[in-house]
Amino acid sequence: MQAQKDAVQLLKNAGLRVTPQREAILQFLLDYDGHATVDDIYTSLQDRFPSMSVSTVYNTVKQLSQVGLVKEIGVGEGASRFDINVEPHHHLVCTRCGALFDFYLEEPIRLSVPPEAEGFEVEDYHVEVRGVCPRCKKQQVS
Amino acid sequence: MQAQKDAVQLLKNAGLRVTPQREAILQFLLDYDGHATVDDIYTSLQDRFPSMSVSTVYNTVKQLSQVGLVKEIGVGEGASRFDINVEPHHHLVCTRCGALFDFYLEEPIRLSVPPEAEGFEVEDYHVEVRGVCPRCKKQQVS
DNA sequence: ACCTAGATGAGAACGATTCTAAAGTACGAC
DNA sequence: GTCGTACTTTAGAATCGTTCTCATCTAGGT
Numbered sequence: 001m002q003a004q005k006d007a008v009q010l011l012k013n014a015g016l017r018v019t020p021q022r023e024a025i026l027q028f029l030l031d032y033d034g035h036a037t038v039d040d041i042y043t044s045l046q047d048r049f050p051s052m053s054v055s056t057v058y059n060t061v062k063q064l065s066q067v068g069l070v071k072e073i074g075v076g077e078g079a080s081r082f083d084i085n086v087e088p089h090h091h092l093v094c095t096r097c098g099a100l101f102d103f104y105l106e107e108p109i110r111l112s113v114p115p116e117a118e119g120f121e122v123e124d125y126h127v128e129v130r131g132v133c134p135r136c137k138k139q140q141v142s
Numbered sequence: 143m144q145a146q147k148d149a150v151q152l153l154k155n156a157g158l159r160v161t162p163q164r165e166a167i168l169q170f171l172l173d174y175d176g177h178a179t180v181d182d183i184y185t186s187l188q189d190r191f192p193s194m195s196v197s198t199v200y201n202t203v204k205q206l207s208q209v210g211l212v213k214e215i216g217v218g219e220g221a222s223r224f225d226i227n228v229e230p231h232h233h234l235v236c237t238r239c240g241a242l243f244d245f246y247l248e249e250p251i252r253l254s255v256p257p258e259a260e261g262f263e264v265e266d267y268h269v270e271v272r273g274v275c276p277r278c279k280k281q282q283v284s
Numbered sequence: 285a286c287c288t289a290g291a292t293g294a295g296a297a298c299g300a301t302t303c304t305a306a307a308g309t310a311c312g313a314c
Numbered sequence: 315g316t317c318g319t320a321c322t323t324t325a326g327a328a329t330c331g332t333t334c335t336c337a338t339c340t341a342g343g344t
Contacts, residue, residue: 017341019291038331053293058332060291076216079331092255092262101259106252109269113234117243119276120234127251127269134261159310161322180300195324200301221300 006030014067021045021052025060029070035081035100075100075128090126094133101133148172156209163187163194167202171212177223177242217242217270232268236275243275 007027011018024045029036042057061082064070071083076093085102092101105127113120149169153160166187171178184199203224206212216222218235227244234243247269255262 017290019341021292051293053295054331055294055333056292074218090253092259092264094262095265101256101262103253103256103259106254109251110248111232111245111269111271112248114243114245117234117245117275119279120236120243120271120273121279122234122271122273123237124273125269125271127253127267129253129262129264129267131262131264131266133259137261137263159321161310163323193324195326196300197302197325198323201322 010069014064014069016063016067021049021056022060022063024048025057026064026069029064029082029084032084035073035083037079037081039079041082073100073126076130088124090129092129092131092133094136095130096132096136099133099135103129152211156206156211158205158209163191163198164202164205166190167199168206168211171206171224171226174226177215177225179221179223181221183224215242215268218272230266232271234271234273234275236278237272238274238278241275241277245271 007023007030008018010026011022016022025041028041028044032040038054038057038061041061042052042054045052045057061070061072065072065082068086069084071086072080073083073091074080075091076095076098078098081100083102089102089104092103093099109125109127149165149172150160152168153164158164167183170183170186174182180196180199180203183203184194184196187194187199203212203214207214207224210228211226213225213228214222215225215233217233218237218240220240223242225244231244231246234245235241251267251269
Protein backbone atom coordinates (compact mmCIF):
# COMPACT_ATOMS: atom_id res chain seq x y z
CA MET A 1 0.00 0.00 0.00
CA GLN A 2 3.03 2.22 0.04
CA ALA A 3 2.87 3.03 -3.63
CA GLN A 4 -0.84 3.76 -3.43
CA LYS A 5 -0.30 6.18 -0.61
CA ASP A 6 2.21 7.99 -2.76
CA ALA A 7 -0.27 8.72 -5.52
CA VAL A 8 -2.81 10.04 -3.04
CA GLN A 9 -0.20 12.17 -1.35
CA LEU A 10 1.07 13.58 -4.61
CA LEU A 11 -2.45 14.56 -5.62
CA LYS A 12 -3.11 16.21 -2.28
CA ASN A 13 0.15 18.09 -2.32
CA ALA A 14 -0.68 19.33 -5.78
CA GLY A 15 -4.01 20.63 -4.53
CA LEU A 16 -6.05 18.24 -6.64
CA ARG A 17 -9.09 16.39 -5.37
CA VAL A 18 -8.42 12.74 -4.79
CA THR A 19 -10.78 10.58 -6.79
CA PRO A 20 -10.36 6.85 -7.38
CA GLN A 21 -9.86 7.47 -11.10
CA ARG A 22 -7.15 10.06 -10.62
CA GLU A 23 -5.40 7.95 -8.09
CA ALA A 24 -5.43 4.97 -10.46
CA ILE A 25 -4.23 7.01 -13.42
CA LEU A 26 -1.38 8.60 -11.52
CA GLN A 27 -0.45 5.27 -9.99
CA PHE A 28 -0.46 3.69 -13.42
CA LEU A 29 1.96 6.31 -14.68
CA LEU A 30 4.18 5.93 -11.61
CA ASP A 31 4.41 2.19 -12.22
CA TYR A 32 4.59 2.33 -15.99
CA ASP A 33 8.00 1.85 -17.46
CA GLY A 34 7.95 4.05 -20.50
CA HIS A 35 5.80 6.69 -22.11
CA ALA A 36 2.13 5.87 -21.94
CA THR A 37 -0.54 7.18 -24.27
CA VAL A 38 -4.05 8.05 -23.12
CA ASP A 39 -5.17 4.85 -24.75
CA ASP A 40 -2.60 2.79 -22.84
CA ILE A 41 -3.93 4.22 -19.62
CA TYR A 42 -7.55 3.88 -20.62
CA THR A 43 -7.38 0.27 -21.73
CA SER A 44 -5.19 -0.79 -18.83
CA LEU A 45 -7.69 0.54 -16.34
CA GLN A 46 -10.76 -0.91 -18.06
CA ASP A 47 -10.83 -3.88 -15.69
CA ARG A 48 -10.89 -1.77 -12.56
CA PHE A 49 -13.00 1.07 -13.94
CA PRO A 50 -15.23 -0.41 -16.61
CA SER A 51 -17.26 2.76 -16.85
CA MET A 52 -14.43 5.26 -16.89
CA SER A 53 -14.61 7.56 -19.88
CA VAL A 54 -11.71 8.60 -22.08
CA SER A 55 -12.56 12.18 -21.21
CA THR A 56 -11.64 11.44 -17.64
CA VAL A 57 -8.23 10.20 -18.71
CA TYR A 58 -7.69 13.26 -20.87
CA ASN A 59 -8.86 15.60 -18.13
CA THR A 60 -6.69 13.92 -15.56
CA VAL A 61 -3.45 13.82 -17.53
CA LYS A 62 -4.00 17.44 -18.50
CA GLN A 63 -4.33 18.42 -14.87
CA LEU A 64 -1.40 16.29 -13.82
CA SER A 65 0.75 18.03 -16.37
CA GLN A 66 -0.53 21.44 -15.34
CA VAL A 67 0.61 20.85 -11.77
CA GLY A 68 3.89 19.39 -13.01
CA LEU A 69 3.39 15.79 -11.93
CA VAL A 70 3.76 14.48 -15.46
CA LYS A 71 5.08 15.84 -18.72
CA GLU A 72 3.30 15.65 -22.02
CA ILE A 73 5.48 14.67 -24.93
CA GLY A 74 4.21 14.95 -28.44
CA VAL A 75 6.79 13.51 -30.78
CA GLY A 76 6.45 12.13 -34.24
CA GLU A 77 3.15 10.68 -35.37
CA GLY A 78 0.11 9.80 -33.39
CA ALA A 79 -1.01 10.26 -29.85
CA SER A 80 0.67 12.30 -27.14
CA ARG A 81 2.57 10.40 -24.52
CA PHE A 82 2.83 11.11 -20.84
CA ASP A 83 5.99 10.84 -18.88
CA ILE A 84 6.38 10.63 -15.13
CA ASN A 85 9.93 11.85 -15.58
CA VAL A 86 9.49 15.60 -15.30
CA GLU A 87 13.18 16.49 -15.25
CA PRO A 88 14.20 18.31 -18.42
CA HIS A 89 15.19 15.60 -20.86
CA HIS A 90 14.88 14.74 -24.51
CA HIS A 91 13.88 11.86 -26.75
CA LEU A 92 15.12 9.47 -29.35
CA VAL A 93 12.32 8.33 -31.66
CA CYS A 94 12.60 5.29 -33.87
CA THR A 95 11.26 6.17 -37.30
CA ARG A 96 10.52 2.50 -37.97
CA CYS A 97 8.63 1.31 -34.91
CA GLY A 98 7.94 4.49 -32.96
CA ALA A 99 9.89 3.38 -29.88
CA LEU A 100 10.87 6.20 -27.58
CA PHE A 101 13.96 6.54 -25.42
CA ASP A 102 14.94 9.26 -23.00
CA PHE A 103 18.28 10.97 -23.25
CA TYR A 104 20.04 13.91 -21.70
CA LEU A 105 22.15 16.56 -23.35
CA GLU A 106 25.77 16.71 -22.30
CA GLU A 107 25.46 20.47 -22.28
CA PRO A 108 22.63 22.91 -22.90
CA ILE A 109 22.06 24.10 -26.44
CA ARG A 110 23.29 27.47 -27.62
CA LEU A 111 21.03 29.11 -30.10
CA SER A 112 21.23 32.24 -32.13
CA VAL A 113 17.87 33.93 -32.24
CA PRO A 114 17.17 35.52 -35.62
CA PRO A 115 16.42 39.25 -35.91
CA GLU A 116 12.66 38.71 -36.50
CA ALA A 117 12.49 36.92 -33.17
CA GLU A 118 14.61 39.37 -31.25
CA GLY A 119 13.43 39.36 -27.66
CA PHE A 120 11.89 35.88 -27.80
CA GLU A 121 11.60 34.67 -24.23
CA VAL A 122 12.63 31.03 -24.01
CA GLU A 123 10.57 28.93 -21.60
CA ASP A 124 11.96 25.52 -22.38
CA TYR A 125 13.05 23.34 -25.24
CA HIS A 126 12.90 19.79 -26.41
CA VAL A 127 15.17 17.87 -28.73
CA GLU A 128 13.66 15.13 -30.86
CA VAL A 129 16.25 12.84 -32.37
CA ARG A 130 14.97 10.62 -35.14
CA GLY A 131 16.68 7.46 -36.23
CA VAL A 132 16.63 3.70 -36.10
CA CYS A 133 16.54 1.91 -32.77
CA PRO A 134 18.86 -1.04 -32.16
CA ARG A 135 16.07 -3.61 -32.43
CA CYS A 136 14.85 -2.31 -35.79
CA LYS A 137 18.41 -2.14 -37.04
CA LYS A 138 18.80 -5.86 -36.45
CA GLN A 139 15.59 -6.73 -38.23
CA GLN A 140 16.54 -4.52 -41.15
CA VAL A 141 16.50 -6.21 -44.54
CA SER A 142 19.40 -4.03 -45.62
CA MET B 143 7.84 33.02 -65.94
CA GLN B 144 11.18 32.35 -64.36
CA ALA B 145 9.75 31.25 -61.06
CA GLN B 146 7.22 29.01 -62.73
CA LYS B 147 9.91 27.29 -64.72
CA ASP B 148 11.73 26.60 -61.48
CA ALA B 149 8.89 24.62 -59.97
CA VAL B 150 8.51 22.52 -63.10
CA GLN B 151 12.20 21.91 -63.26
CA LEU B 152 12.42 20.95 -59.61
CA LEU B 153 9.62 18.44 -60.05
CA LYS B 154 11.24 16.93 -63.13
CA ASN B 155 14.61 16.69 -61.48
CA ALA B 156 13.00 14.95 -58.57
CA GLY B 157 11.46 12.42 -60.91
CA LEU B 158 7.91 13.48 -60.21
CA ARG B 159 5.24 13.87 -62.84
CA VAL B 160 4.44 17.47 -63.54
CA THR B 161 0.78 18.20 -63.00
CA PRO B 162 -0.73 21.67 -62.77
CA GLN B 163 -1.67 21.05 -59.14
CA ARG B 164 1.80 19.97 -58.12
CA GLU B 165 3.37 22.84 -59.91
CA ALA B 166 1.05 25.31 -58.19
CA ILE B 167 1.60 23.77 -54.76
CA LEU B 168 5.36 23.76 -55.06
CA GLN B 169 5.31 27.28 -56.46
CA PHE B 170 3.14 28.41 -53.59
CA LEU B 171 5.64 27.03 -51.10
CA LEU B 172 8.56 28.60 -52.98
CA ASP B 173 6.87 31.99 -52.81
CA TYR B 174 5.43 31.64 -49.33
CA ASP B 175 7.26 33.47 -46.61
CA GLY B 176 6.86 31.23 -43.61
CA HIS B 177 5.61 27.80 -42.75
CA ALA B 178 2.42 26.90 -44.57
CA THR B 179 -0.14 24.37 -43.44
CA VAL B 180 -2.04 22.14 -45.83
CA ASP B 181 -5.01 24.37 -45.27
CA ASP B 182 -3.02 27.50 -46.15
CA ILE B 183 -2.07 25.89 -49.43
CA TYR B 184 -5.51 24.52 -50.10
CA THR B 185 -7.40 27.74 -49.49
CA SER B 186 -4.87 29.89 -51.30
CA LEU B 187 -5.18 27.80 -54.43
CA GLN B 188 -8.99 27.62 -54.37
CA ASP B 189 -9.27 30.42 -56.91
CA ARG B 190 -7.06 28.80 -59.48
CA PHE B 191 -8.12 25.21 -58.76
CA PRO B 192 -11.70 25.31 -57.50
CA SER B 193 -12.05 21.57 -57.74
CA MET B 194 -8.74 20.59 -56.17
CA SER B 195 -9.21 18.20 -53.30
CA VAL B 196 -7.42 18.38 -49.96
CA SER B 197 -6.17 14.87 -50.63
CA THR B 198 -4.21 16.21 -53.54
CA VAL B 199 -2.50 18.74 -51.30
CA TYR B 200 -1.70 16.06 -48.73
CA ASN B 201 -0.44 13.67 -51.40
CA THR B 202 1.68 16.34 -52.99
CA VAL B 203 3.35 17.69 -49.88
CA LYS B 204 4.05 14.14 -48.79
CA GLN B 205 5.79 13.42 -52.07
CA LEU B 206 7.64 16.71 -52.04
CA SER B 207 8.99 15.91 -48.62
CA GLN B 208 9.90 12.37 -49.67
CA VAL B 209 12.08 13.71 -52.45
CA GLY B 210 13.50 16.36 -50.14
CA LEU B 211 12.04 19.44 -51.78
CA VAL B 212 10.23 20.48 -48.62
CA LYS B 213 10.46 19.60 -44.98
CA GLU B 214 7.53 18.71 -42.79
CA ILE B 215 7.58 20.30 -39.38
CA GLY B 216 5.16 19.17 -36.75
CA VAL B 217 5.57 21.38 -33.72
CA GLY B 218 3.19 22.13 -30.93
CA GLU B 219 -0.52 21.82 -31.48
CA GLY B 220 -2.46 21.54 -34.64
CA ALA B 221 -1.62 20.94 -38.26
CA SER B 222 1.78 20.09 -39.72
CA ARG B 223 3.59 22.85 -41.48
CA PHE B 224 5.71 22.65 -44.59
CA ASP B 225 8.94 24.45 -45.07
CA ILE B 226 10.78 25.13 -48.30
CA ASN B 227 13.93 25.59 -46.23
CA VAL B 228 15.33 22.08 -46.23
CA GLU B 229 18.64 22.94 -44.61
CA PRO B 230 18.89 21.51 -41.11
CA HIS B 231 17.44 24.13 -38.82
CA HIS B 232 15.24 24.41 -35.78
CA HIS B 233 12.23 26.32 -34.52
CA LEU B 234 11.05 28.76 -31.91
CA VAL B 235 7.36 28.31 -31.16
CA CYS B 236 5.32 30.93 -29.39
CA THR B 237 3.16 29.23 -26.80
CA ARG B 238 0.71 32.12 -26.91
CA CYS B 239 0.00 32.67 -30.58
CA GLY B 240 1.67 29.72 -32.27
CA ALA B 241 4.05 31.86 -34.33
CA LEU B 242 7.03 29.98 -35.68
CA PHE B 243 10.56 31.26 -36.25
CA ASP B 244 13.57 29.48 -37.71
CA PHE B 245 16.83 29.39 -35.90
CA TYR B 246 20.19 27.70 -36.21
CA LEU B 247 22.30 26.10 -33.54
CA GLU B 248 25.68 27.62 -32.91
CA GLU B 249 27.06 24.13 -32.68
CA PRO B 250 25.64 20.65 -33.06
CA ILE B 251 24.16 18.98 -30.00
CA ARG B 252 26.11 16.39 -28.08
CA LEU B 253 23.94 13.66 -26.66
CA SER B 254 24.61 10.73 -24.44
CA VAL B 255 22.63 7.75 -25.63
CA PRO B 256 21.32 5.67 -22.73
CA PRO B 257 22.22 1.96 -22.44
CA GLU B 258 18.77 0.74 -23.57
CA ALA B 259 19.26 2.63 -26.81
CA GLU B 260 22.84 1.57 -27.37
CA GLY B 261 23.45 1.46 -31.11
CA PHE B 262 20.64 3.88 -31.98
CA GLU B 263 21.42 5.22 -35.44
CA VAL B 264 20.76 8.95 -35.55
CA GLU B 265 19.24 10.18 -38.80
CA ASP B 266 18.51 13.76 -37.83
CA TYR B 267 17.21 15.87 -35.02
CA HIS B 268 15.05 18.85 -34.41
CA VAL B 269 15.02 21.32 -31.54
CA GLU B 270 11.72 22.89 -30.57
CA VAL B 271 12.12 25.91 -28.35
CA ARG B 272 8.94 27.05 -26.64
CA GLY B 273 8.47 30.53 -25.30
CA VAL B 274 6.87 33.89 -25.85
CA CYS B 275 7.44 35.78 -29.05
CA PRO B 276 8.26 39.50 -28.92
CA ARG B 277 4.83 40.54 -30.17
CA CYS B 278 2.97 38.54 -27.52
CA LYS B 279 5.36 39.78 -24.86
CA LYS B 280 4.35 43.35 -25.62
CA GLN B 281 0.64 42.57 -25.48
CA GLN B 282 1.09 40.71 -22.22
CA VAL B 283 -1.14 41.85 -19.36
CA SER B 284 1.65 41.00 -16.94
C1' DA C 285 -25.48 14.91 7.39
C1' DC C 286 -25.32 18.59 4.00
C1' DC C 287 -23.76 21.72 0.24
C1' DT C 288 -21.50 22.90 -3.50
C1' DA C 289 -17.55 23.38 -6.42
C1' DG C 290 -15.58 20.37 -8.96
C1' DA C 291 -15.30 15.56 -11.28
C1' DT C 292 -17.22 11.98 -14.03
C1' DG C 293 -19.47 9.53 -17.95
C1' DA C 294 -21.64 8.89 -22.48
C1' DG C 295 -21.71 10.34 -26.56
C1' DA C 296 -21.57 13.97 -29.90
C1' DA C 297 -18.52 17.06 -32.22
C1' DC C 298 -14.27 18.44 -34.06
C1' DG C 299 -9.90 19.03 -36.72
C1' DA C 300 -6.27 16.81 -39.10
C1' DT C 301 -5.25 13.25 -41.93
C1' DT C 302 -5.85 8.96 -44.64
C1' DC C 303 -8.46 5.93 -47.44
C1' DT C 304 -11.44 4.39 -51.38
C1' DA C 305 -12.94 3.93 -55.79
C1' DA C 306 -14.00 5.90 -59.97
C1' DA C 307 -12.67 9.14 -63.52
C1' DG C 308 -8.91 11.72 -65.54
C1' DT C 309 -4.21 12.75 -67.33
C1' DA C 310 1.06 12.85 -68.11
C1' DC C 311 4.25 11.12 -70.80
C1' DG C 312 6.97 7.36 -72.95
C1' DA C 313 6.44 4.13 -76.90
C1' DC C 314 5.19 3.58 -81.35
C1' DG D 315 0.42 12.68 -83.46
C1' DT D 316 -2.06 8.73 -81.10
C1' DC D 317 -2.28 5.26 -77.75
C1' DG D 318 -1.86 2.75 -73.55
C1' DT D 319 -0.96 2.50 -69.03
C1' DA D 320 0.70 3.67 -64.77
C1' DC D 321 0.19 7.34 -62.03
C1' DT D 322 -3.01 11.41 -60.37
C1' DT D 323 -6.88 13.60 -59.07
C1' DT D 324 -11.32 14.04 -57.00
C1' DA D 325 -15.21 13.70 -53.68
C1' DG D 326 -16.53 11.92 -49.98
C1' DA D 327 -16.37 8.55 -46.47
C1' DA D 328 -13.61 6.86 -42.79
C1' DT D 329 -10.32 7.11 -39.09
C1' DC D 330 -7.76 8.82 -35.27
C1' DG D 331 -6.78 11.70 -31.47
C1' DT D 332 -8.80 15.00 -28.78
C1' DT D 333 -12.25 18.28 -26.95
C1' DC D 334 -16.86 19.52 -25.78
C1' DT D 335 -21.54 19.20 -23.70
C1' DC D 336 -24.35 18.46 -20.16
C1' DA D 337 -26.64 15.68 -16.97
C1' DT D 338 -25.30 13.08 -13.00
C1' DC D 339 -22.36 12.23 -9.21
C1' DT D 340 -19.07 12.94 -5.33
C1' DA D 341 -15.06 14.76 -2.47
C1' DG D 342 -14.32 17.18 1.16
C1' DG D 343 -15.15 21.40 3.84
C1' DT D 344 -18.86 23.12 7.18
